[in-house]
Amino acid sequence: MDLGLSETQELLKNSARDFLENESPEQLVRDMEEDEAGYSPELWSKMAEQGWQGLLIPEEHGGAGFDFLDLCVLIEEFGRALVPGPFMSTVLGGAVPLMEIGSDEQKAEFLPRIASGDVIFSLALTEPSARFDEEGVECTASVNGNEVTFNGTKLFVPDANVADYLIVAGRTDKGVTLGIVATDQPGVEVTQLQTIARDKQAEVKLNGATGQLLGNDGDGWDALKPVVNHYTVAECAYLVGLAQMDFEISVDYAKERVQFGRPIGSFQAIQHKCADMVTDVDGSRFIMYKAAWSLATDQPDADTQMSVNMAKAWCSEATRRVVAHGQQIHGGIGFTKDYKIQLYFRRQKRAELAFGDADYHRELVAQQLGI
Amino acid sequence: MDWSDSPEQATFREEVAEFIVERLPGRYQSGSREGGIVQSWQADRKSVDTEARDSAMNWADALAEKGWIAPHWPEEYGGAGLTVMEQFIYNQEMAKAAASPVGGMGVSLLGPTMIVHGSDEQKAEHLPRVLSGEVAWAQGYSEPSAGSDLASLQTRAIRDGDDLVINGQKIWTSGAQYADWLFALVRTEPDAPKHRGISFIVMDIKTPGITVRPIVDMGWQEPFNETFFEDVRVPAANIVGEENRGWYVGMTLLDFERSGISDAIQYERTLTRLIDYGKSEAGAKHYRQDWKILRHEVAERYLEIGVLFNFAFRIVSMQNNGMVPNYEASVNKLFGSETHQRLSRTGTKLFGLYANVWQREGEHAPMNAEFTRDYVGSVPHTIFSGSSEIQRNVIATRGLGLPRG
Numbered sequence: 012m013d014l015g016l017s018e019t020q021e022l023l024k025n026s027a028r029d030f031l032e033n034e035s036p037e038q039l040v041r042d043m044e045e046d047e048a049g050y051s052p053e054l055w056s057k058m059a060e061q062g063w064q065g066l067l068i069p070e071e072h073g074g075a076g077f078d079f080l081d082l083c084v085l086i087e088e089f090g091r092a093l094v095p096g097p098f099m100s101t102v103l104g105g106a107v108p109l110m111e112i113g114s115d116e117q118k119a120e121f122l123p124r125i126a127s128g129d130v131i132f133s134l135a136l137t138e139p140s141a142r143f144d145e146e147g148v149e150c151t152a153s154v155n156g157n158e159v160t161f162n163g164t165k166l167f168v169p170d171a172n173v174a175d176y177l178i179v180a181g182r183t184d185k186g187v188t189l190g191i192v193a194t195d196q197p198g199v200e201v202t203q204l205q206t207i208a209r210d211k212q213a214e215v216k217l218n219g220a221t222g223q224l225l226g227n228d229g230d231g232w233d234a235l236k237p238v239v240n241h242y243t244v245a246e247c248a249y250l251v252g253l254a255q256m257d258f259e260i261s262v263d264y265a266k267e268r269v270q271f272g273r274p275i276g277s278f279q280a281i282q283h284k285c286a287d288m289v290t291d292v293d294g295s296r297f298i299m300y301k302a303a304w305s306l307a308t309d310q311p312d313a314d315t316q317m318s319v320n321m322a323k324a325w326c327s328e329a330t331r332r333v334v335a336h337g338q339q340i341h342g343g344i345g346f347t348k349d350y351k352i353q354l355y356f357r358r359q360k361r362a363e364l365a366f367g368d369a370d371y372h373r374e375l376v377a378q379q380l381g382i
Numbered sequence: 383m384d385w386s387d388s389p390e391q392a393t394f395r396e397e398v399a400e401f402i403v404e405r406l407p408g409r410y411q412s413g414s415r416e417g418g419i420v421q422s423w424q425a426d427r428k429s430v431d432t433e434a435r436d437s438a439m440n441w442a443d444a445l446a447e448k449g450w451i452a453p454h455w456p457e458e459y460g461g462a463g464l465t466v467m468e469q470f471i472y473n474q475e476m477a478k479a480a481a482s483p484v485g486g487m488g489v490s491l492l493g494p495t496m497i498v499h500g501s502d503e504q505k506a507e508h509l510p511r512v513l514s515g516e517v518a519w520a521q522g523y524s525e526p527s528a529g530s531d532l533a534s535l536q537t538r539a540i541r542d543g544d545d546l547v548i549n550g551q552k553i554w555t556s557g558a559q560y561a562d563w564l565f566a567l568v569r570t571e572p573d574a575p576k577h578r579g580i581s582f583i584v585m586d587i588k589t590p591g592i593t594v595r596p597i598v599d600m601g602w603q604e605p606f607n608e609t610f611f612e613d614v615r616v617p618a619a620n621i622v623g624e625e626n627r628g629w630y631v632g633m634t635l636l637d638f639e640r641s642g643i644s645d646a647i648q649y650e651r652t653l654t655r656l657i658d659y660g661k662s663e664a665g666a667k668h669y670r671q672d673w674k675i676l677r678h679e680v681a682e683r684y685l686e687i688g689v690l691f692n693f694a695f696r697i698v699s700m701q702n703n704g705m706v707p708n709y710e711a712s713v714n715k716l717f718g719s720e721t722h723q724r725l726s727r728t729g730t731k732l733f734g735l736y737a738n739v740w741q742r743e744g745e746h747a748p749m750n751a752e753f754t755r756d757y758v759g760s761v762p763h764t765i766f767s768g769s770s771e772i773q774r775n776v777i778a779t780r781g782l783g784l785p786r787g
């Protein structure tokens with residue numbers, strides 16, 4: 012039993028922090044809020060040089076062969092720096108499903124290109140019903156040999172505006188079925204949404220869009236379960252990094268801001284908020300890593316499922332408490348666009364909602380407790 | 383990061399678990415809180431009931447064979463000298479079995495303090511009698527005007543030859559009515575700055591001039607006392623550590639495992655029994671008709687307990703890597719005690735009107751009124767051992783470096 016980072020993880024964390032402080036500064040984060048693409052291709056290639064898109068991908072497919080715990084250490088740093096762009100979409104929504112269910116040919120075709128930063132992927136799962144369960148998939152799919160054709164509407168698809176491929180979930184008469192759909196075909200129509208986090212999410216209309224069948228006809232939902240679990244925990248890791256930074260900025264501000272002749276951080280009302288913030292950040296970190304560890308080390312399914320739902324239930328709510336305190340501590344200045352704290356507040360909401368908020372996951376915990 | 387045992391840890395865990403199965407007397411086996419009935423070793427050892435007394439004796443003897451009455455004490459003083467990680471595993475297994483700990487404050491507080499600061503004579507006189515269970519100790523720190531601000535304590539000890547003459551009053555002295563000896567903080571140098579004039583002293587509680595008067599708590603129990611001192615003569619040789627340095631003796635970072643793992647395990651078991659009860663016939667009657675509106679609240683308690691486990695793991699994992707926890711220990715105390723109160727509140731909510739019932743007996747008492755009693759019983763947990771407010775102050779100032787108010 013040990014809750015510390017390994018030497019490799021420390022190294023990864025420190026080098027990622029240094030790299031991102033230089034390469035993904037606040038100005039870039041702000042610029043990308045108003046950018047059409049929403050990411051910097053230059054940064055994207057530099058990240059690929061660091062080996063990050065391929066961190067999880069086995070060496071035989073051009074990756075670094077690290078495990079999921081390591082990836083979460085990296086994603087925590089992404090949350091801290093609010094790195095804009097399709098990293099999570101590509102890694103969790105592309106590489107992970109390909110690694111989990113792709114055929115040897117598909118792995119050989121796509122994984123090296125993901126690792127090298129040449130392609131962007133995203134997962135097209137949710138629809139206007141905005142559900143995360145199997146019933147939420149209403150988009151139709153029809154299989155023809157190794158091909159699958161989709162008709163329907165996907166909604167809240169991250170980074171669809173820049174994705175080269177979408178992993179699409181549709182429904183045949185056998186059940187949920189997955190396909191790898193190239194976006195440069197007439198049957199794919201992407202309409203961007205304006206969002207609270209000013210990230211890129213889109214409505215994707217599929218009108219006879221065709222792609223490779225991923226996995227087998229009808230077993231798509233079972234195949235998606237581990238994908239969704241990994242993605243969910245990765246969102247938790249992002250939230251932990253984001254909340255850690257929000258907390259640090261707020262404590263620093265409380266030490267500097269003087270009212271009534273003393274730093275506001277000397278007032279107990281502010282001190283106790285800060286104490287609750289660190290409790291929530293730390294609590295979120297360990298419950299997230301417990302779930303990441305469960306996934307990375309193949310703990311029994313029931314334990315893993317419970318730990319994933321616990322992590323998202325807790326992190327969603329605890330980090331929301333953190334960023335709310337962060338705003339309050341900053342007073343009026345925090346409400347301005349120019350000041351950085353609001354960048355965290357708005358992005359927390361996106362990740363809180365992704366793959367289900369606290370209420371959604373608490374319900375799943377309740378069911379697993381048999382109540 | 384790893385939540386599983388190393389092979390050595392697993393072996394030690396098995397050793398402890400087997401020992402408990404083989405040696406824990408039947409009286410304690412159902413667990414100390416199950417059914418709301420507390421079988422406390424402390425009470426049993428002085429009980430008139432021979433079965434209770436024998437159980438207490440046998441359990442203490444079994445533990446003594448292994449040095450496990452005081453597993454955190456060094457072996458030369460009769461402990462087992464367990465590493466931090468072994469203590470953690472030991473505490474985990476004992477808590478899982480709800481096995482009553484032996485020895486009380488003598489083992490947990492007085493012993494470790496005396497081992498660090500006591501003279502050879504003091505150690506020889508007191509430590510063996512703590513381990514044999516012959517002497518029970520009470521802690522006399524708090525006073526009517528010195529609670530959270532303990533260093534403002536006023537009980538005076540004035541030199542008279544080889545003795546100290548003590549006058550003043552302590553309050554909230556837990557278990558003093560059953561204790562044989564008292565360790566206390568007293569003011570030996572009234573003119574020194576408040577932290578500098580205090581000494582740590584031990585005394586036989588039967589010393590003339592000491593009066594112990596029980597205080598009835600809001601649950602109508604008598605867990606603690608007022609302790610009065612009227613010209614109480616105690617040899618100056620009973621001071622532990624240096625005279626006037628008692629504050630630092632009393633605050634010694636007791637470097638035994640204090641992760642709170644036992645609490646996390648206890649809460650988890652309590653919550654599990656609460657959920658199971660709802661599925662039983664009696665439970666179906668006692669759970670309020672609309673209990674389903676509380677499903678998420680129950681799940682939230684489960685999450686909190688999960689967080690608490692990780693906080694405990696963090697402390698021991700830091701210690702095991704040679705680090706000294708700072709604000710982290712305060713986070714555990716704060717979050718643990720507040721979780722405890724929320725848990726008892728959720729239990730009472732599930733029982734609706736039946737949460738009125740205080741009596742343990744009869745068909746109208748859900749789970750022997752355990753949750754209603756804990757709803758009251760958990761109230762002081764955010765007060766003693768550093769209140770929630772004090773913990774938040776400590777986290778903010780010592781942990782986060784915010785300026786003191």
Ligand SMILES: Cc1cc2nc3c(=O)[nH]c(=O)nc-3n(C[C@H](O)[C@H](O)[C@H](O)COP(=O)(O)OP(=O)(O)OC[C@H]3O[C@@H](n4cnc5c(N)ncnc54)[C@H](O)[C@@H]3O)c2cc1C
Nearest residue numbers: 268269270271275278279280281339340341342343344346
């Ligand atoms: C949307 C908006 C509209 C506004 N409109 C106007 C307007 O039209 N005209 C105008 O004059 N002003 C206006 N204000 C300013 C507003 O009155 C101030 O924001 C407010 O007085 C707080 O001051 P501050 O922002 O400097 O925060 P600070 O005073 O710096 O407070 C920062 C944090 O410290 C806390 N704090 C401060 N002192 C203490 C203390 N003694 N004890 C405990 N905690 C403390 C605060 O509660 C807060 O959480 C507006 C502000 C906003 C956000």
Ligand SMILES: Cc1cc2nc3c(=O)[nH]c(=O)nc-3n(C[C@H](O)[C@H](O)[C@H](O)COP(=O)(O)OP(=O)(O)OC[C@H]3O[C@@H](n4cnc5c(N)ncnc54)[C@H](O)[C@@H]3O)c2cc1C
Nearest residue numbers: 521522523524529530554555556762765766767769771772
């Ligand atoms: C069941 C029980 C058993 C006990 N057993 C023992 C024992 O065996 N031996 C012993 O010596 N003592 C014992 N105590 C005493 C315990 O240590 C004190 O109750 C504790 O230190 C708090 O002191 P107080 O009760 O005087 O409260 P106070 O210190 O008066 O606190 C009252 C309220 O003010 C708040 N407060 C105080 N200072 C601050 C501050 N700086 N900032 C913000 N808020 C503050 C507190 O958090 C609390 O909410 C026991 C207490 C209880 C309830």
